[in-house]
Amino acid sequence: MSPERPLLLVGAGNMGGAMLEGWLNAGTDPRSIVVVDPAADLDTPRRPGLRVYTSPPDVVAHTVVLAVKPQSMAEVLPTLQGNVDGDTIVISIAAGITVAKLKTLGRGPIVRSIPNTPAAIGQGMTCAVAIDATPHVIEIANELLGALGKVAWVDDEGLIDAATAVSGSGPAYVFHLVEAMTAAGEAAGLPSDVAAVLARQTVVGAGALLARSPLDPATLRRNVTSPGGTTAAALSVLADTGALTELMTRAVDSAARRSRELGS
Structure with a gap:
């Protein structure tokens, strides 16, 4: 990730905000992160270099992290088509939204994950699944999610709902x-x-x-x-x-x- 091809965090509410704090506290360069949140207060002082928008900017992301509510996903995904290409990794933390539905965003690799709010202090627990992803993609996702705490990977996407119920909630x-x-x-x-x-x-x-x-x-x-x-x-x-x-x-x-x- 870089300022030119950043990590795009879509949604900075309770969980998205906790993840953002976790990444920044772990030493991630704020210039390599772009935040998109319709409710963002653009007048609030933030870390130097961190870019915050109320709608998607004109940038192709290295990785898109979808941290919006599940009920908003169908509305949000079409607005991000210009932010992805075939190499963009998509990581979703939305409960219930399947990999099949996330594939409407693009052709790139997709990781479905469920973190929890202790991610803000580096003590989070995330369960993740990557369907047909390369080891390189899993390594990148594991690095991002691992900055927030522990990560457990499963092979069956159906187990993510149970993980949501145990650790996410x-x-x-x-x-x-x-x-x-x-x-x-x-x-x-x-x-x-x-x-x-x-x-x-x-x-x-x-x-x-x-x-x-x-x-x-x-x-x-x-x-x-x-x-x-x-x-x-x-x-x-x-x-x-x-x-x-x-x-x-x-x-x-x-x-x-x-x-x-x-x-x-």
Whole structure:
């Protein structure tokens, strides 16, 4: 990618903006990135060299990253025909939009991926599939997506809907867990500010431990759980009854079904 043949980011909302921050924080030259977003505030100060437009400029991109909502894709794709050629790599992060539909943009290679918002701090999780792509294309896509965190590749495009439900939507589940723990702490008598910091830092710390420890989650859970202790009492509600696993399975299934609906 270069200023003459840049990375074209189409859509700079929550997820697109998180990806942009991730690339810039990873050291990507702002001059090699062009952002297109109809809602862009062109008066907002940005990093020197970063080009921002409300409609596609006259430039042929090295790589186009489609970060618009699935409902907008049919409207957006025709506007980008002048920004691609046979060598342009197209990477989509839109839930439910299949590779077959993305092929209407051009003849170049296509990667369908699902990142998540921790990409903004380089801690994202992206699942991707590349149908009939060369190793060179996969290497470029892996470099771009890898700048945002970890990348998992699958061979079956049908698995992207499940990945959307687990990791794409997953941060919201964790944030909701913090909300639920805070509410439970308040119900147990803690002041709201104390309950909030206890819940938030517990999840932050547990996540950091999980990231650094070589142990699997089940072992880490058992290490916290003394027989007959307080944690065991709580897990008798969450784990022994299967309540949390059942609820999470239903939630992921619902999200996966919605991903498939968005592409229909």
